[in-house]
Amino acid sequence: MRLTLRTLLAYLDDILAPSQAKEIGEKINESSYAAATVERIKDVLRRRRNTAPDVIGPNATPDPNLVAEYLDNTLNQDEVEEVERLCLESDVHLAEVAACHQVLTLVLGEPVDIPAETRERMYALGAVGETETAAAEGSAAAAPRPAPARNAETTAGSPAGRETSDEAIPDYLRRRSTGRRILPVLALLLIAAAWLATIVTDQTLLELLPVRFGQQEAVTAVDGDASELADGVDVAQAVGETPAEDEGPPVQPAEPGSQARSSVADGPQPKPIPVASIDPPPPADMPDPDESPVTPVPEPAVEMRPEEQAPAEQPQIAKVTPTEPVPPPEPAVEEPEPVVPAAPAHPMARLVYVDQQGILLKYDPAREGWMASPDESVIHANDRIAAPEPFNSRLLVESGEAEVTVYGGTVAVWKRPSTPGWAHLTLDRGRIGLRVHNLPDAPGEPEFGVRAGGTDYTLRILEPGTLVGLEVTRRQPSGRPVAWTPEPVDGGLFVISGAVRVTDAAGNETTVRPELGWWPWPGSLPVTEPQPLRAIPEWLTDASESATERRLGMLFEREFILEQPVAQFLPTVVKDPRPYIAELAVKALAVTDGYRALIRALQSDHEESRLAAIVALREWLPQDPRNGELLVAELNRTFRNADVTAVEQLLWGYSAEDARDPAIxxxxxxxxxxxxxAIRELAFYQIYRLTGRRYDYRAFAPPVQRQAAAARWEEHLRREGALIGD
Structure with a gap:
């Protein structure tokens, strides 16, 4: 049985005979491409937000009828190959064909069972007319089962015939009377009216409403009665001013309206009811209790409502006794609020992401993940951004004085500048281009702060039209370190046009011009002075990308989902059968430090993906002392126990001294x-890095070719004694 896409779909939907299923399963195990296609089919079927192919218009390829014939296995061989080629190149068409095959399998494999009661109900919906009866009799010879006859005698004699069409209609399809439809609506309206009436007549709610009196005296009760504040006493006056000694007793809460207002102003004042205070303790500027004592109040005859009583265990309740005055509670000592650090005196210039094509990632602390940034979004202070390959993102200074290009493979953090300037950039890795169109009108030189390799620098632009490039490259380790120390970085500053004055943290200044246009980061090379620029870096030139690169970028951009963190969908893209898409997915995971998916990518079917994962993990390992523990924990989940130590050591790497050791x-x-x-690829990566020789070895080559290349390396060891001879 041939191994085609249709047989794979039949194998996955379990509709093959046992012998055929066994044969196809063996062929899948023998072919890595077939196994990858099976995994891809499962992935595209599980993928959310998948689009559907067009059924009309110029992009409607292939024709839906053609796909139907393909699924029915009635299509000629030439057209079958065309449909399968399209499905293997497009995830959308592959998902559509695979899903249709699943649906047809379910429908044809499990026919719908119609109950007898439902069948009789359908027959009773109405009698067959004369025309329909004649048509049914005319086709009776061709049909295996003639339609049941419905004549007048049968209708009159059988019980089903006497049943009217209205009686046979189900309850949920019958027309309801107007009263039955209106009654639920009226009931809802009555409930809503009762609810509104309850709210309007609620005395508790009325007491909370702010009622303003034109000529109301200040209330002086020290227990801070909540009802008095609700009657219109100004909050600031109640808590901030010293009450007078000659004020009368507090006023009872009055009903809202004009009658309540007149009763408060002219009518007799009822005796106050001592209500336990539920307010917070009085402020610190409360007058001394000796100067404004609390007059004892006799027990009232009116019974208090339960809602006006406070729990006895609350410490701020003012206990009222009839014999002796009760001093006010001790003022609470307010703890000073933590001092919020003042914002930097120099704001960051407004940077706007203006590219309408491409992807710029931004870290979202709330979702703890990297998200694709929408077009024309603003870069704020402390934003961590990343540009995955092959996308270059442009950021414009809103004033129009300069623009910043973030090249693919770059990770950076934008911060507020410590001195007047555009921004301060912490360049973790990658490349940044700064093009200054004109100098600002303000006096002084525009500044741009940069942090590279743990050191801060200040770039002062001296001339308009300056083009500056910044590059930071992480170093890979040459063995497990005894004690962790930050790895130095490579790269430096390139000046293509104009002039830049660089000032380090110690205040040392260096002017860089195009004639000496390369200034390496201190510590990356023995030299510290600007060096001649032998060639302009290709990434800083204005040469446009090729048509192939643009096409790859457009294909890769379709894999991104704006509403989801990249960690949720990029690991699936790593398994893409297209090598270039899988490689770009691995590099995108590298800029987000997604080490878990990178470890699984070590076993990818594509050499490009494996090499990209090796480089990313080796650059990630020495950045933090905890990364080694994270690596071992994830290796134990992915690899066999016997292989974990080997993979860990190969990722840490070897030095030139180790390459001179015969045992290693x-x-x-x-x-x-x-x-x-994965182990074969890692071992050859280290051998080639140390020796620069290949001997035609390929980790993915067939076993015979691998053994022949390995034999040449064994001959090299016998001849040299080690990978690097004396």
Missing amino acids: SRQLVAWLSHDDI
């Missing part, structure tokens, strides 16, 4: 014949 050299060459492709 033999171990590296022995790993070239390992059964795990």
Whole structure:
């Protein structure tokens, strides 16, 4: 049985005979491409927000009828190959065909069972007319079962015939009377009216309403009665001013309206009811209790409502006794609020992401993940951004004085400048281009802060039209370090046009011009002075990208989902059968430090993806002392226990001294014949890095070719004694 896309779909939907299923399963195990296609089919079926192919218009390819014939296995061979080629190139068409095949399998494999009661109800919906009866009799010879006859005698004699069409209609399809439709609406309206009446007549709610009196005296009760504040006493006056000694007793809460207002102004005042205070303690500027004592009040005859009583265990309740005055509670000592650090005196210039094509990632602290930034979004202070390859993102200074280009593979953090300037950039890795169109009108030189390799620098632009490039490259380790120390970075500053004055943290100034246009970061090279620029870096030139790169970028951009963190969908893209898409997905995971998915990418079917994952993990490892523990924990979940130590050591790497050790050299060459492709790829990566030789070895080559290349490396060891001879 041939291994085609249709047989794969039949195998996945379990509609093949047992012998055929066994044969297809063996062929899938023998072919890595077939196994990858099976995984891809499962992935596209599970993928959310998948679009559907057009059914009309110029992009309607292939024709839906053609797909139907393909699923029915009635299509000729030439057209079958065309449909399968389109499905293998497009996830949308592959998902559509696979889903349709699943639906047809379910429908044809499990026919719908119509109950007898439902069938009789359908027959009773109405009698067949004369025309329909004649048509049914005319086709009776061709039909296997003639339609049941419905004549007048049968209708009159059978019980079903006497049943009217209205009686046979189900209850949920019958027309309801107007009263039955209106009654639920009236009931809802009555409930709503009762609810509104309850709210309007609620005395508790009325007491909380702010009632203003034109000539009301200040209330002086020290227990801070909540009802008095609700009657219109100004909040600031109640808590901030010293009450007078000659004021009368507090006023009872009055009903709202004009009658309540007149009763408060002219009518007799009822005796106050001592209500336990539920307010917070009085402020610190409360007068001394000796100067304004609380007059004892006799027990009232009116019974208090339960809602006006406060729990006895609350410490701020003022206890009222009839014999002796009760001093006010001790003023609460307010703890000073933590001092919020003042914002920097120099704001960051407004940077706007203006590219309408491409992807710029921004870290979202709320969702703890990297999200694709929408077009024309603003870059704020402390925003962490990343540009995955092959996308270059342009950021414009809103004043129009300059623009910043963030090249693919860059991770940076934008901060407020410590001195007047555009911004302060912490360049973690990657490349940044700064093009200054004109100098600002303000006096002084425009500044741009940069932090690279743990050191802060200040760039002062001296001339309009200046083009500056910044590059930071992480170093890969050459073995497990004894004690963790920050790894230095490579790269430097490139000046293509104009002039820049660089000032380091110690105040040392260096002017860089195009004739000496390369200034390496201190510590990356023995030299500290600007060096001649032998060639302009290609990434800083104005040469437009090729048509192939644009097409790859457009294809890769379709894999991004704006509403989801990239960690949720990029690991699936790593398994894409297209090598270039899978490689770009691995590099995008690298700029987000997604080490878990990168470790799984070590076993990818594509050499490009494996190499990209090796480089990303080796650059990530020395950045934090905890990364080694994270690596081992994830390796234990992905690899066999016997292989974890080997993968860990290969990722940490070896030095030139290790390459001169015969035992280490033999171990590296022995790993070239390992059964795990990740270990083979890692071992050859280290051998080639140390020696620069290949001997035609490929980790993904067939076993015969791998063994022949490994034999040449063994001959190299016998001849040299180690990977690097004396």
